[in-house]
Amino acid sequence: MSVQSMEDIIREHSFFKGLQERYVKLLAGCASNVRFNAGEYIFKEGGRADKFYLIKSGKVSIEIYSPERGSIIIQTLGEGDVLGWSWLYPPYRWHFDARALELTRAIALDAECLRRKCEEDKEFGYELLKRFSQIIIQRLQSARLQLLDVYGHASRE
Amino acid sequence: MAMLQESEPLEGTLLPEPFIVSKVRRETRDTFTLEMEPLNGGEKHFTPGQFNMIYVYGVGEVPISISGDPVEPSILKHTVRAVGTVTRAITSVKRGGMLGVRGPFGSGWPLKEAEGYDVVVVAGGLGLAPLRPAILHLLRNRERYGRVAILYGARTPMDMLYKKELERWRARFDIDLDVTVDHATGGWKGNVGVVTTLIPGLKIDVPNTVALVCGPEIMMRFTVRELNKLGIPDERIYISMERNMKCAVGFCGHCQFGPQFICRDGPVFRYDVIRPFFQVREV
Numbered sequence A: 001m002s003v004q005s006m007e008d009i010i011r012e013h014s015f016f017k018g019l020q021e022r023y024v025k026l027l028a029g030c031a032s033n034v035r036f037n038a039g040e041y042i043f044k045e046g047g048r049a050d051k052f053y054l055i056k057s058g059k060v061s062i063e064i065y066s067p068e069r070g071s072i073i074i075q076t077l078g079e080g081d082v083l084g085w086s087w088l089y090p091p092y093r094w095h096f097d098a099r100a101l102e103l104t105r106a107i108a109l110d111a112e113c114l115r116r117k118c119e120e121d122k123e124f125g126y127e128l129l130k131r132f133s134q135i136i137i138q139r140l141q142s143a144r145l146q147l148l149d150v151y152g153h154a155s156r157e
Numbered sequence B: 001m002a003m004l005q006e007s008e009p010l011e012g013t014l015l016p017e018p019f020i021v022s023k024v025r026r027e028t029r030d031t032f033t034l035e036m037e038p039l040n041g042g043e044k045h046f047t048p049g050q051f052n053m054i055y056v057y058g059v060g061e062v063p064i065s066i067s068g069d070p071v072e073p074s075i076l077k078h079t080v081r082a083v084g085t086v087t088r089a090i091t092s093v094k095r096g097g098m099l100g101v102r103g104p105f106g107s108g109w110p111l112k113e114a115e116g117y118d119v120v121v122v123a124g125g126l127g128l129a130p131l132r133p134a135i136l137h138l139l140r141n142r143e144r145y146g147r148v149a150i151l152y153g154a155r156t157p158m159d160m161l162y163k164k165e166l167e168r169w170r171a172r173f174d175i176d177l178d179v180t181v182d183h184a185t186g187g188w189k190g191n192v193g194v195v196t197t198l199i200p201g202l203k204i205d206v207p208n209t210v211a212l213v214c215g216p217e218i219m220m221r222f223t224v225r226e227l228n229k230l231g232i233p234d235e236r237i238y239i240s241m242e243r244n245m246k247c248a249v250g251f252c253g254h255c256q257f258g259p260q261f262i263c264r265d266g267p268v269f270r271y272d273v274i275r276p277f278f279q280v281r282e283v
């Protein structure tokens, strides 16, 4: 079995599809392999957003905790998804909890390292922002649909 | 406009046939599956996707999709959500009670045309009911199709239909079944998010895929967009329109949708045919 290099993994991940080769190298320089066991928190609300993750396998829940209702799952992410964008914007703190629902393998990208590279190479920063804004729009759209309660029946509201 | 053929029997088309309710199963808080048998014996053959007009004596009549197994025509199955006068009356009928049935009416899912293709079934909420007969057909004739993927979205785990059956389908190695809910608490180990979020992850051969979609209209609109984004054109997407109707035989015009009558030409339409009218707010 051949071992994939970090660059291969990044190049093949759907989030980075079509990314220029020199950017793949930049990203690989800030990346490491991580794994989380079922039930393990990847990050918690309020914690420092110093990473983001490309999920290779497994399932992660994004949760918000309320003392009255316990942990409420807002969304789940799986293979091919990107986890976390709070690292992009000050104050660089997580807004939600993220927990592995099953054994999850991912690539962690170091935020400080990336932010520095984005400042140094604005084109790289723009490329990254374009990709993240797509994800943010998608998540916003699905959150709106969730709020709409699309499967409900008009007469019940 | 569709004309009834003079030779067509009135009973079953214009006059309801009496059926005895033989079993009632609670699916969710407000949704029940009824099994019915014809009082006078016989069978009701149908094509997956078709519906019947269910008549509650003295109350009224409503269109309800057939959710049973097409190879079991002696038992008629309907899954009904209690939303108003007639559906509440239907779901209050107990075992041994009587209902009138006219039908089956309407077009079915393109199961013959989809042979040789990968098939994606996307269901939202109660939309799984009219797709169930199609799914049973796909599973029974598995070798005639490429990959089969079923995506089902419900409001919460409690709002999911056919839970035991979903588990059985999930255990099969020859189909991919993914379920997602809008809201869940810690105990739920499945997906959370609207059903459209599962579409990008589909493992299918996009140029050779047919999609069957049923659910509330907003959900179908967003599902079609997401399927298009993946590369599935409108010509290979079929949806079931469940806007309201009265006569079910193309007479009254109540369900006219542009040039189409949902009862006669639908409820299953190819999306490119219905697209210009899909966003019409009133019919």
Ligand SMILES: Cc1cc2nc3c(=O)[nH]c(=O)nc-3n(C[C@H](O)[C@H](O)[C@H](O)COP(=O)(O)OP(=O)(O)OC[C@H]3O[C@@H](n4cnc5c(N)ncnc54)[C@H](O)[C@@H]3O)c2cc1C
Residues within 6 Å of the ligand: A154, A155, B051, B062, B063, B064, B065, B066, B079, B080, B081, B082, B083, B084, B085, B086, B087, B088, B126, B129, B130, B241, B242, B243, B244, B245, B267
């Ligand atoms: C082809 C077709 C297949 C259907 N299949 C099923 C099925 O398998 N199971 C099922 O439970 N229902 C199904 N329906 C919907 C069902 O026919 C309606 O819920 C029913 O007609 C409502 O009648 P009612 O007297 O109970 O409620 P009403 O008192 O007439 O209405 C109660 C509320 O429901 C709304 N409503 C009524 N009809 C519809 C509709 N078609 N779509 C959205 N909102 C509606 C009304 O605006 C009102 O707010 C189907 C409809 C069609 C056209």
